[in-house]
Amino acid sequence: MNSTATLPGLVEMLRTIAQGERSAEDWIHTCFDQIEAREDQVGAWQYRLSRDEYLAYYHEHQALLSTRVLKGLPVGIKDIIDTKGMPTAMGSTIHQGRIPVDDATCVELIKQAGGIVLGKTVTTEFAYFKAGKTTNPVDSERTPGGSSSGSAAAVADGMVPMSIGSQTAASVIRPAAYCGTIGYVASRGELSLRGGQPLAQSLDSLGLYGAKVEDIQLLRAILLRTDSTLEALPQAIPLQRVLVCPGRLVGEVSVEMEHALSLLSARLEDHGVVVDVMADTDNIRRLVHCHEQIMAWEVCRNLAYESRHQELLSQPLQTLLTNGLAMERKEYIDALNQVTELALWLKQQLSSYDAILTPAAPGIAPLSTQGTGSPHMSRPWQVLGLPTVTLPGYTNKQGLPLGLQLVGYQREDDVLLAQAKWLLTSIYQK
Amino acid sequence: MNSTATLPGLVEMLRTIAQGERSAEDWIHTCFDQIEAREDQVGAWQYRLSRDEYLAYYHEHQALLSTRVLKGLPVGIKDIIDTKGMPTAMGSTIHQGRIPVDDATCVELIKQAGGIVLGKTVTTEFAYFKAGKTTNPVDSERTPGGSSSGSAAAVADGMVPMSIGSQTAASVIRPAAYCGTIGYVASRGELSLRGGQPLAQSLDSLGLYGAKVEDIQLLRAILLRTDSTLEALPQAIPLQRVLVCPGRLVGEVSVEMEHALSLLSARLEDHGVVVDVMADTDNIRRLVHCHEQIMAWEVCRNLAYESRHQELLSQPLQTLLTNGLAMERKEYIDALNQVTELALWLKQQLSSYDAILTPAAPGIAPLSTQGTGSPHMSRPWQVLGLPTVTLPGYTNKQGLPLGLQLVGYQREDDVLLAQAKWLLTSIYQK
Numbered sequence: 042m043n044s045t046a047t048l049p050g051l052v053e054m055l056r057t058i059a060q061g062e063r064s065a066e067d068w069i070h071t072c073f074d075q076i077e078a079r080e081d082q083v084g085a086w087q088y089r090l091s092r093d094e095y096l097a098y099y100h101e102h103q104a105l106l107s108t109r110v111l112k113g114l115p116v117g118i119k120d121i122i123d124t125k126g127m128p129t130a131m132g133s134t135i136h137q138g139r140i141p142v143d144d145a146t147c148v149e150l151i152k153q154a155g156g157i158v159l160g161k162t163v164t165t166e167f168a169y170f171k172a173g174k175t176t177n178p179v180d181s182e183r184t185p186g187g188s189s190s191g192s193a194a195a196v197a198d199g200m201v202p203m204s205i206g207s208q209t210a211a212s213v214i215r216p217a218a219y220c221g222t223i224g225y226v227a228s229r230g231e232l233s234l235r236g237g238q239p240l241a242q243s244l245d246s247l248g249l250y251g252a253k254v255e256d257i258q259l260l261r262a263i264l265l266r267t268d269s270t271l272e273a274l275p276q277a278i279p280l281q282r283v284l285v286c287p288g289r290l291v292g293e294v295s296v297e298m299e300h301a302l303s304l305l306s307a308r309l310e311d312h313g314v315v316v317d318v319m320a321d322t323d324n325i326r327r328l329v330h331c332h333e334q335i336m337a338w339e340v341c342r343n344l345a346y347e348s349r350h351q352e353l354l355s356q357p358l359q360t361l362l363t364n365g366l367a368m369e370r371k372e373y374i375d376a377l378n379q380v381t382e383l384a385l386w387l388k389q390q391l392s393s394y395d396a397i398l399t400p401a402a403p404g405i406a407p408l409s410t411q412g413t414g415s416p417h418m419s420r421p422w423q424v425l426g427l428p429t430v431t432l433p434g435y436t437n438k439q440g441l442p443l444g445l446q447l448v449g450y451q452r453e454d455d456v457l458l459a460q461a462k463w464l465l466t467s468i469y470q471k
Numbered sequence: 472m473n474s475t476a477t478l479p480g481l482v483e484m485l486r487t488i489a490q491g492e493r494s495a496e497d498w499i500h501t502c503f504d505q506i507e508a509r510e511d512q513v514g515a516w517q518y519r520l521s522r523d524e525y526l527a528y529y530h531e532h533q534a535l536l537s538t539r540v541l542k543g544l545p546v547g548i549k550d551i552i553d554t555k556g557m558p559t560a561m562g563s564t565i566h567q568g569r570i571p572v573d574d575a576t577c578v579e580l581i582k583q584a585g586g587i588v589l590g591k592t593v594t595t596e597f598a599y600f601k602a603g604k605t606t607n608p609v610d611s612e613r614t615p616g617g618s619s620s621g622s623a624a625a626v627a628d629g630m631v632p633m634s635i636g637s638q639t640a641a642s643v644i645r646p647a648a649y650c651g652t653i654g655y656v657a658s659r660g661e662l663s664l665r666g667g668q669p670l671a672q673s674l675d676s677l678g679l680y681g682a683k684v685e686d687i688q689l690l691r692a693i694l695l696r697t698d699s700t701l702e703a704l705p706q707a708i709p710l711q712r713v714l715v716c717p718g719r720l721v722g723e724v725s726v727e728m729e730h731a732l733s734l735l736s737a738r739l740e741d742h743g744v745v746v747d748v749m750a751d752t753d754n755i756r757r758l759v760h761c762h763e764q765i766m767a768w769e770v771c772r773n774l775a776y777e778s779r780h781q782e783l784l785s786q787p788l789q790t791l792l793t794n795g796l797a798m799e800r801k802e803y804i805d806a807l808n809q810v811t812e813l814a815l816w817l818k819q820q821l822s823s824y825d826a827i828l829t830p831a832a833p834g835i836a837p838l839s840t841q842g843t844g845s846p847h848m849s850r851p852w853q854v855l856g857l858p859t860v861t862l863p864g865y866t867n868k869q870g871l872p873l874g875l876q877l878v879g880y881q882r883e884d885d886v887l888l889a890q891a892k893w894l895l896t897s898i899y900q901k
Contacts, residue, residue, distance in 0.1 A: 139572055149776045230672050233773045239665045266772055266796060342696055343663045346579045366696060374882055452804055 047075050050252035051114065051202035052259055055271060058112050065112040068202075069099060072115050072159070076200045082181050084174035085195040087120045088128050089160025098157060109155025110259070110269050116151050117195045117204035120161040121168050121188070123236040124148055127158065131238055132166040132173055132188075135353050145236025147205055147247060147264055154263040159201055162191025165413060167344060168212055168240050171355035172413050178220055179442060183406040186216035187413035189224075189248060196250040197222040203260055206248040209240045210336060211402075211419030213248030217431040218444025219406035219414065225249045225257045226419075228452050229426030232264050241339035243377070244332065244423055254462040257430070261454065275455055277463035282315040284391060286399035286448075290325045292417040295404030301435035301443040302400060305469075309398075312468045316398075319390065328383055328421035334368070334376035335424065341365030384425050391450070396460055397422075401431045401444035418446075428454040430461045434469050477505050481544065481632035481686035485701060488542050495542040498632075499529065502545050502589070506630045512611050514604040515625040517550045518558050519590025528587060539585025540689070540699050546581050547625045547634035550591040551598050551618070553666040554578055561668055562594040562603055562618075565776075565783050575666025577635055577677060577694055584693040589631055592621025595843060597774060598642055598670050601785035602843050608650055609872060613836040616646035617843035619654075619678060626680040627652035633690055636678040639670045640766060640853060641832070641846030643678030647861040648874025649836035649844065655679045655687045656849075658882045659856030662694050671769035673807070674762065674853055684892040687860070691884065705885055707893035712745040714821060716829040716878075720755045722847040725834030731865035731873040732830060735899075739828075742898045746828075749820065758813055758851035764798070764806035765854065771795030814855050821880070826890055827852075831861045831876035835869075848876075858884040860891045864899050 048054065048071065057063040073092040080086060090098070099106065099113050106113035123129050123141035125148075130136040148158060163173035165187035175190040177183040178198035185194040189206025193216030196204050206213045208226045217224025225248060232247040239245055247264075251257045255274050262269035285306055288294025306316045319325075341362040347354060348362055391397065400418050407414050422429050428449045435443040447464065449457030478484065478501065487493040503522040510516060520528070529536065529543050536543035548554055551561050553571035555578075560566040578588060593603035595617035605620040607613040608628035615624040619636030623646030626634050636643045638656045647654025655678060662677040669675055677694070681687045685704050692699035715736055718724025736746045749755075771792040777784060778792055821827065830848050837844050852859050858879045865873040877894065879887030 141572060142569055144776065146773055146775045153775065153779070233669065233769075233775070234672060235669045235773050239663065242660050242664060264772075265800075266775070267800065339663075342694075343576055343665050345576050345583065345663070345696070346574065349583070370695075370697065377882065452807060 047071055048199040048202050048252060051256035052253065052271060052274065054114065054202055055110070055112060059271070065106070065114060066099070068114060069095065072201055075198065079198055079200065083176055083178050083194050083198050085117070085162055085191040085198065085200060087130065087161045087163045087173070087191065095157065095159060106155045110263070110271070111151070111155035113155055113157055115159035115201045116156045117160060117162040117192055117201045118148055118158055119189050119192045119204070119206045120164045121207055121238050122148065122205060124158055124161065127161060129161060132164040132171070133347070133353065135347055135350050143236055146233040148236065150264050150266065154269060156203070162189070162195055162204055164188050165190060166355050166358060167347065168207060168209060169361065170357040170413060172409065176409060177406050180406070182408055184219065184409045184413045186219035186402070186406060188212035189216050190413070192250050193217050193220045193222060193224060196252065202252065203256060204250045206250060207237055208246050208248045208419070208423060209244045210332065210423060211416030214419045214429055214431055214446055215402050215414055215416060217250065217433070218401035218446070219442060221433045221442030221444065223251050223254060223257060223431055223433060225430045225458065226423070226428060228428045228454050231452065231454060239343050241336050241343065243335050243339060246423070246426070254430070254458055254465060258458055261458070275459045277466060278456060278459035279463050280309065280314050280395050280460050282394045283309055284394040284397050285316060285318045286325060286397050287318060288400040288403065288418065290319060290322065291399070291421060292326065292329060293403050293415070294400055297437045298400045298402070298404045298443050302398070302445060304435065305398065305445060308468060317394070324383055324386055325421050327379060328424050329417050331376040331380050332420035332424035334372055337361055337365035338368050338373040380424050387425065396457060397448040399446055399448060401446035405437055405441040405443060422448045427451055428457050430457060432461065432465060432469065434465070477501055478629040478632050478682060480682035482683065482689055482701060482704065484544065484632055485540070485542060489701070495536070495544060496529065498544060499525065502631055505628065509628055509630065513606055513608050513624050513628050515547070515592055515621040515628065515630060517560065517591045517593045517603070517621060525587065525589060536585045540693070540701070541581070541585035543585055543587055545589035545631045546586045547590060547592040547622055547631045548578055548588055549619050549622045549634070549636045550594045551637055551668050552578065552635060554588055554591065557588065557591060559591060562596040562601070563777070563783065565780050573666055576663040578666065580694050580696065584699060586633070592619070592625055592634055594618050595620060596785050596788060597777065598637060598639060599791065600787040600843060602839065606839060607836050610836070612838055614649065614839045614843045616649040616832070616836060618642035619646050620843070622680050623647050623650045623652060623654060626682065632682065633686060634680045636680060637667055638676050638678045638849070638853060639674045640762065641849030644849045644859055644861055644876055645832050645844055645846060647680065647863070648831035648876070649872060651863045651872030651874065653681050653684060653687060653861055653863060655860045655888065656853070656858060657691070658858045658884050661882065661884060669773050671766050671773065673765050673769060676853070676856070684860070684888055684895060688888055691888070705889045707896060708886060708889035709893050710739065710744050710825050710890050712824045713739055714824040714827050715746060715748045716755060716827050717748060718830040718833065718848065720749060720752065721829070721851060722756065722759060723833050723845065724830055727867045728830045728832070728834045728873050732828070732875060734865065735828065735875060738898060747824070754813055754816055755851050757809060758854050759847050761806040761810050762850035762854035764802055767791055767795035768798050768803040810854050817855065826887060827878040829876055829878060831874035835867055835871040835873060852878045857881055858887050860887060862891065862895060862899065864895070
């Protein structure tokens with residue numbers, strides 16, 4: 042265990058600032074202390090401001106920043122999301138030195154709220170499989186997961202109190218699970234993707250990282266331009282009925298992950314929550330397959346420019362593009378139609394429950410030599426466009442994170458987060 | 472009537488090149504002759520290459536271009552869509568001089584197919600209501616419609632054989648109707664929007680303009696990276712059963728537009744097509760309202776940067792942003808849910824028909840002094856994400872275009888275009 046996380050969470054930090062216990066500048070120094078101590082090992086950053094550069098900007102704008110909710114605290118932005126005047130290379134040598142002329146809308150809104158972009162966090166190549174330099178903050182031999190590797194690691198390691206990622210398959214949830222932090226994927230269509238590089242239009246969602254659910258709630262309010270005062274943060278909502286989707290219904294899963302799921306299920310029942318297990322079905326695996334088909338078709342139709350530079354692409358991405366181009370349109374349309382049909386099926390399954398509880402990854406983070414881990418645990422929910430949030434806390438005997446996730450109703454993200462808040466603050470136990 | 476269109480359509484031009492009748496360079500000169508003769512009046516271009524610049528590029532790449540399907544012919548790109556190294560200002564002084572670092576994927580694919588970007592076509596301010604300088608090629612006192620004003624006018628006037636637009640409300644279909652050319656809006660999610668500025672993620676679609684349906688079919692194949700040889704163009708498919716949605720079910724409509732719809736309906740019946748009229752319902756107007764609600768909510772969450780420059784925005788856009796920010800989330804979610812419910816209703820209505828036939832605009836193009844026209848005729852189909860194509864040909868007594876549109880099944884764009892091809896080549900008559 043290497044992690045030495047030092048931040049109590051974004052909202053908690055803002056409370057200490059409001060109460061005059063610590064200044065924003067104190068917290069900024071804490072972040073840079075952590076980065077300077079840990080970045081050589083964690084490698085979360087593709088590009089970042091130095092402490093001096095950050096403080097120069099902070100001091101220049103301090104009067105204005107002090108009136109904004111985020112008070113000048115730092116944010117990490119996945120390097121697949123455009124930042125004006127700051128390199129955005131999408132994890133690929135093809136775009137080395139690329140400097141966008143606009144901020145993505147999510148970046149703009151964080152800035153308007155008084156956040157400062159400390160830097161760009163490492164992404165896998167075009168948010169697909171090829172790993173960047175980031176290591177898992179909990180165990181440096183292991184992968185942080187992909188593709189939002191740096192965003193997850195930076196928050197999990199306490200380098201910054203907030204970061205932005207994106208998910209097409211499992212790119213927010215899996216790194217959150219592996220690093221033991223909170224990752225949230227918004228319902229599809231919920232948050233603006235303007236300025237984020239699209240990978241697959243039927244699958245892409247924006248994601249957020251924080252140490253606590255309340256941090257996610259605050260960031261979500263900022264991105265939705267709704268009331269983003271600390272006083273307006275939604276209260277916890279107790280879960281009453283939960284549907285468990287065991288990992289084996291999705292695909293390969295470790296024994297210790299299924300055990301963590303059982304432990305939390307039992308604990309929920311102890312607290313009077315009705316917990317039912319989803320009946321055996323191959324529909325969840327069908328959703329996994331549909332996701333794969335849709336992704337292959339769409340990715341190669343988005344990465345048209347990059348297709349011209351095959352020699353600069355990793356082998357897995359070349360294969361995905363080749364497969365996508367070789368697909369019959371019928372397969373793609375069949376997959377889309379199956380998803381429509383399965384969405385109705387799942388809605389019925391879910392109708393008498395508040396949420397689905399299921400593994401966020403197949404197990405602990407694999408060794409980095411084995412890649413960034415498998416995304417199947419997220420594919421069913423992602424292809425349906427459902428909001429999800431990871432539940433960190435459970436670990437295996439060696440203390441490595443075993444992340445679970447709570448999956449909610451489409452567009453009911455606020456309810457989902459309020460339920461996760463209840464779960465994590467009222468009844469969760471390691 | 473001022474139009475002096477000189478191009479027989481993209482595919483027809485390519486056939487003359489294949490048969491050695493005319494060279495690509497001949498056609499390029501024809502395009503520039505038209506532009507130089509007409510641009511002062513039509514004003515379709517926000518930015519464009521000069522004839523010399525174009526020819527210099529063409530000659531430099533001629534060997535390669537001659538192997539590609541589009542042979543170096545020119546395309547116009549709506550100025551809301553990014554072009555690498557070419558100004559993209561979105562119809563707003565806020566982005567004057569903005570030069571993107573990437574081509575949008577649609578631009579990249581057209582280039583890969585051997586098209587050359589002649590320039591950027593005029594868009595209304597952020598693809599909303601504030602008109603640019605473009606006039607209607609058929610009558611310079613009248614609006615070309617918005618927001619893809621320049622893309623529609625440039626093709627309608629024979630300045631270029633193809634152009635790209637985008638539609639959030641009626642931004643492709645209405646200009647096509649007013650200018651008397653063919654506009655096609657793809658099913659939502661069908662074509663990559665990477666590099667196009669998003670306005671409303673639940674509503675945005677890419678659109679294409681051409682003189683004939685076969686031109687649209689070719690461009691669609693290029694953008695989908697499927698077989699884009701001339702020999703692979705899908706054949707016409709006869710319509711058998713058509714459901715007519717009278718304009719009055721959507722909103723305000725002119726007597727002459729309803730008359731054009733009746734004329735085509737009668738003509739279809741003469742050819743043995745079953746034509747039924749949709750029973751009175753307020754569901755279509757409900758869809759219009761849902762579209763307005765969703766658009767207001769999402770636009771102000773995408774145009775976050777621009778919100779900071781209120782003084783540089785037009786009054787209608789300021790109002791939209793203000794309304795969107797003042798909305799309750801409940802109204803937005805209600806609108807989304809109503810659309811889901813109404814989509815099922817419409818699917819049932821449509822189940823025994825091939826397509827919907829309905830006005831593409833409330834009437835002829837208004838005088839430019841009255842704005843760019845009302846978008847309501849497209850809102851119901853756009854909010855449902857359905858593919859649509861305009862049917863030019865009918866005019867009022869003064870010869871001004873009265874565009875109708877054919878609306879198809881989601882993701883069945885190929886069938887819709889093949890039916891439109893049949894309709895326009897086999898039975899349409901002015």
